[in-house]
Amino acid sequence: MNKGRLEAFSDGVLAIIITIMVLEIKVPHGHDLKDLKPLIPIFLSYLLSFIYIGIYWNNHHHMLHTAKQVRGDVLWANLHLLFWLSLIPFVTGWMGENHFQAMPMALYGIVLLMAALAYFLLQRRIIVSQGENSILKKAVGKDIKGKISPIIYLISIAASFLSGWLAGGGYVLVALIWLIPDKRIERILKETKD
Amino acid sequence: MNKGRLEAFSDGVLAIIITIMVLEIKVPHGHDLKDLKPLIPIFLSYLLSFIYIGIYWNNHHHMLHTAKQVRGDVLWANLHLLFWLSLIPFVTGWMGENHFQAMPMALYGIVLLMAALAYFLLQRRIIVSQGENSILKKAVGKDIKGKISPIIYLISIAASFLSGWLAGGGYVLVALIWLIPDKRIERILKETKD
Amino acid sequence: MNKGRLEAFSDGVLAIIITIMVLEIKVPHGHDLKDLKPLIPIFLSYLLSFIYIGIYWNNHHHMLHTAKQVRGDVLWANLHLLFWLSLIPFVTGWMGENHFQAMPMALYGIVLLMAALAYFLLQRRIIVSQGENSILKKAVGKDIKGKISPIIYLISIAASFLSGWLAGGGYVLVALIWLIPDKRIERILKETKD
Amino acid sequence: MNKGRLEAFSDGVLAIIITIMVLEIKVPHGHDLKDLKPLIPIFLSYLLSFIYIGIYWNNHHHMLHTAKQVRGDVLWANLHLLFWLSLIPFVTGWMGENHFQAMPMALYGIVLLMAALAYFLLQRRIIVSQGENSILKKAVGKDIKGKISPIIYLISIAASFLSGWLAGGGYVLVALIWLIPDKRIERILKETKD
Numbered sequence: 001m002n003k004g005r006l007e008a009f010s011d012g013v014l015a016i017i018i019t020i021m022v023l024e025i026k027v028p029h030g031h032d033l034k035d036l037k038p039l040i041p042i043f044l045s046y047l048l049s050f051i052y053i054g055i056y057w058n059n060h061h062h063m064l065h066t067a068k069q070v071r072g073d074v075l076w077a078n079l080h081l082l083f084w085l086s087l088i089p090f091v092t093g094w095m096g097e098n099h100f101q102a103m104p105m106a107l108y109g110i111v112l113l114m115a116a117l118a119y120f121l122l123q124r125r126i127i128v129s130q131g132e133n134s135i136l137k138k139a140v141g142k143d144i145k146g147k148i149s150p151i152i153y154l155i156s157i158a159a160s161f162l163s164g165w166l167a168g169g170g171y172v173l174v175a176l177i178w179l180i181p182d183k184r185i186e187r188i189l190k191e192t193k194d
Numbered sequence: 195m196n197k198g199r200l201e202a203f204s205d206g207v208l209a210i211i212i213t214i215m216v217l218e219i220k221v222p223h224g225h226d227l228k229d230l231k232p233l234i235p236i237f238l239s240y241l242l243s244f245i246y247i248g249i250y251w252n253n254h255h256h257m258l259h260t261a262k263q264v265r266g267d268v269l270w271a272n273l274h275l276l277f278w279l280s281l282i283p284f285v286t287g288w289m290g291e292n293h294f295q296a297m298p299m300a301l302y303g304i305v306l307l308m309a310a311l312a313y314f315l316l317q318r319r320i321i322v323s324q325g326e327n328s329i330l331k332k333a334v335g336k337d338i339k340g341k342i343s344p345i346i347y348l349i350s351i352a353a354s355f356l357s358g359w360l361a362g363g364g365y366v367l368v369a370l371i372w373l374i375p376d377k378r379i380e381r382i383l384k385e386t387k388d
Numbered sequence: 389m390n391k392g393r394l395e396a397f398s399d400g401v402l403a404i405i406i407t408i409m410v411l412e413i414k415v416p417h418g419h420d421l422k423d424l425k426p427l428i429p430i431f432l433s434y435l436l437s438f439i440y441i442g443i444y445w446n447n448h449h450h451m452l453h454t455a456k457q458v459r460g461d462v463l464w465a466n467l468h469l470l471f472w473l474s475l476i477p478f479v480t481g482w483m484g485e486n487h488f489q490a491m492p493m494a495l496y497g498i499v500l501l502m503a504a505l506a507y508f509l510l511q512r513r514i515i516v517s518q519g520e521n522s523i524l525k526k527a528v529g530k531d532i533k534g535k536i537s538p539i540i541y542l543i544s545i546a547a548s549f550l551s552g553w554l555a556g557g558g559y560v561l562v563a564l565i566w567l568i569p570d571k572r573i574e575r576i577l578k579e580t581k582d
Numbered sequence: 583m584n585k586g587r588l589e590a591f592s593d594g595v596l597a598i599i600i601t602i603m604v605l606e607i608k609v610p611h612g613h614d615l616k617d618l619k620p621l622i623p624i625f626l627s628y629l630l631s632f633i634y635i636g637i638y639w640n641n642h643h644h645m646l647h648t649a650k651q652v653r654g655d656v657l658w659a660n661l662h663l664l665f666w667l668s669l670i671p672f673v674t675g676w677m678g679e680n681h682f683q684a685m686p687m688a689l690y691g692i693v694l695l696m697a698a699l700a701y702f703l704l705q706r707r708i709i710v711s712q713g714e715n716s717i718l719k720k721a722v723g724k725d726i727k728g729k730i731s732p733i734i735y736l737i738s739i740a741a742s743f744l745s746g747w748l749a750g751g752g753y754v755l756v757a758l759i760w761l762i763p764d765k766r767i768e769r770i771l772k773e774t775k776d
Contacts, residue, residue, distance in 0.1 A: 015595045016594070019602065022602075028676065057591060
């Protein structure tokens with residue numbers, strides 16, 4: 001089974017997720033600058049989630065790049081990841097409309113945590129399908145980012161009940177960790193060619 | 195006519211269907227855990243429909259893989275399938291918002307039944323277009339899953355009027371039957387290569 | 389300029405148009421069969437528009453199949469067509485919610501007429517870009533369907549003010565004319581190969 | 583890294599942006615011509631934004647056509663552009679529902695300005711990645727359109743507070759400048775082949 005349709009379907013779902021979130025930013029009735037003020041937390045939530053979906057799309061792109069073929073279990077591991085990501089518009093909306101209250105912040109973190117877990121499972125399925133000498137396995141290496149992220153998520157979820165802003169800081173931190181360009185896969189691919 | 199655009203269009207429609215369903219999960223006004231409680235049936239409906247669309251995408255992927263070219267009748271048989279699947283967000287929403295009452299449960303089953311019928315018709319069109327020695331025909335074989343599913347749908351639709359949960363159990367059962375990896379097409383393709 | 393992205397973008401827009409229309413079918417609050425009754429005209433409108441978008445996608449697919457390369461003017465002629473088609477969810481919603489009243493029926497016809505005109509202009513741009521011996525020109529031939537459709541649209545628009553049902557009959561008639569498989573392009577392509 | 587998925591994802595996002603804007607045109611309750619009147623500014627806003635997204639898609643198509651491979655920084659520069667474009671449905675809705683008042687007109691211009699800046703940054707990233715003899719660099723040349731547009735945006739944003747219509751005129755002017763076919767890239771590609 002070739003991977004073309006898996007990529008196309010994932011691109012479609014991610015493109016829709018990233019775009020329908022903007023529908024949560026409801027057009028205000030007034031036409032003054034002050035009418036935009038209640039939208040600030042909603043806009044900040046949108047920005048954070050946009051970056052998260054962007055990171056997932058980017059990493060998904062790199063990960064699938066190492067795969068030649070996909071098996072049935074990879075298809076389902078991918079759908080599992082898309083399921084958790086599909087809930088991001090909902091938790092983004094809840095977080096934004098409630099000004100970063102405890103419960104919405106915690107739920108946002110739980111969905112991020114589940115998405116990270118689903119990503120990890122997808123990664124494992126692809127590595128297993130590639131057998132020994134898996135390019136992806138080499139590229140992932142010790143996977144420090146992948147191991148730190150869920151820990152920060154867990155701490156942030158707990159911190160939600162102390163302060164929504166503290167939890168938000170944790171989610172921003174993970175996003176920043178991943179925004180730093182991930183040269184691993186590009187480097188390994190290059191080495192493999194040499 | 196090549197099949198590239200048929201796959202791209204179907205992927206697009208399925209990606210949108212699977213994603214817009216999440217818009218039915220309306221962001222609650224409160225920010226407590228109890229504010230999420232009314233959303234549980236809506237979430238469960240979403241989960242079930244997500245899995246169904248995933249199964250259809252997966253099987254569609256495998257089925258089209260066996261086809262080299264598509265004729266006009268295949269294009270329309272495919273649109274017919276997409277039509278019934280496009281109604282799934284509506285029936286999912288109705289089912290979720292009414293806590294699995296009789297009529298919404300029955301309608302959900304009717305749409306699933308019509309989608310299954312449309313899938314069967316599409317399968318037939320592709321087999322006919324492949325002529326004798328159709329790879330898809332070999333792969334489908336006795337098509338036990340394809341024959342059992344509509345029977346369970348029919349029983350579940352009738353059972354809706356006894357108990358919504360009974361009907362729901364039937365729909366979950368069919369999903370589970372299909373989630374068990376379908377090795378048929380992969381196996382036949384392998385045999386053909388040997 | 390290759391045509392790959394033109395097709396991908398058009399597929400995306402058409403897939404979204406055909407799917408967001410279903411959002412107009414609002415989930416009713418009640419859970420009885422009678423709660424679905426007000427949705428019947430909305431459902432019929434959806435069905436008709438689904439078939440129209442399907443026909444456009446199908447014909448677009450065939451038309452682009454004859455084109456090897458696309459120039460800037462073809463890109464814009466295509467966007468012009470997508471613009472009118474993008475209004476179909478709106479006019480479908482208006483028509484459905486107003487039980488086929490005069491003005492919504494007329495506006496539906498006007499949008500169909502403009503889409504047909506845009507399709508004709510796109511067809512001309514592709515034929516001109518192909519120069520003499522245009523495959524598409526041969527395939528289109530006398531373009532009887534393409535000439536009859538706008539006439540029926542015009543009559544139906546006028547008929548809207550007598551009876552919404554009469555106009556609706558006209559729109560259904562045009563859809564039926566196009567649903568009859570269009571063998572022209574497939575035939576010409578075959579002849580060209582011989 | 584090949585550019586296929588970058589194009590597919592961008593096409594998906596742009597296709598969704600261009601299409602969900604139509605959801606802002608809410609179906610009116612009445613069925614008379616006069617019920618459409620309040621929709622005129624919303625429709626005009628939609629038309630302008632449709633053309634802008636069309637221009638961006640068109641130019642994006644041409645720009646990426648010159649790129650063979652894309653690096654990590656190009657992926658993020660592209661997501662940055664998509665972020666600003668994703669806000670267009672929101673500012674379009676605000677502008678349309680407030681009949682071209684000062685603040686919505688200014689915000690529309692600010693989003694257009696940021697999108698233009700993001701496009702410029704993406705262009706720079708691709709030129710840098712192509713090294714010397716960059717085809718895109720030759721094609722862009724003095725980039726007069728690219729330099730005039732932000733100036734007109736800035737003037738229009740300021741003009742919003744005098745007259746919304748004046749600002750609107752500025753945005754229409756920029757759209758017209760870009761609608762004039764941009765032969766630069768096509769010409770340079772041709773010269774390169776010779």
